[in-house]
Amino acid sequence: MELTPAQRKFLTAYRDARLKPKSLAGQLKPALPRLLLLLALATILCYTATPMVACFFVGFIVGGVVRHVAIVVQARRHLPAVLDIIDWPRVDRMLDGTEKANDSDVS
Numbered sequence: 587m588e589l590t591p592a593q594r595k596f597l598t599a600y601r602d603a604r605l606k607p608k609s610l611a612g613q614l615k616p617a618l619p620r621l622l623l624l625l626a627l628a629t630i631l632c633y634t635a636t637p638m639v640a641c642f643f644v645g646f647i648v649g650g651v652v653r654h655v656a657i658v659v660q661a662r663r664h665l666p667a668v669l670d671i672i673d674w675p676r677v678d679r680m681l682d683g684t685e686k687a688n689d690s691d692v693s
Contacts, residue, residue: 613658
């Protein structure tokens, strides 16, 4: 079986994390455009909506940001153990195309 694009992207991300780990800010950076959009929405709501509606949406946005940061922090704690148990020579061979993934490896 050939690697699917999703499998290739997944293995490449792990290989990149092993070779050059990202900082916490680097891992949160992809969410920045959405965060700025939500911040603009919250600002608009503060000026146009009733205070109760504005507080609800601001709380909703803050809760989402805190949840996202918590998920990234937990992933950073588990990443060293995950990187230690991966068979890196096999991953490199699979990404280079010299070894194919077995159907029995997929569960």
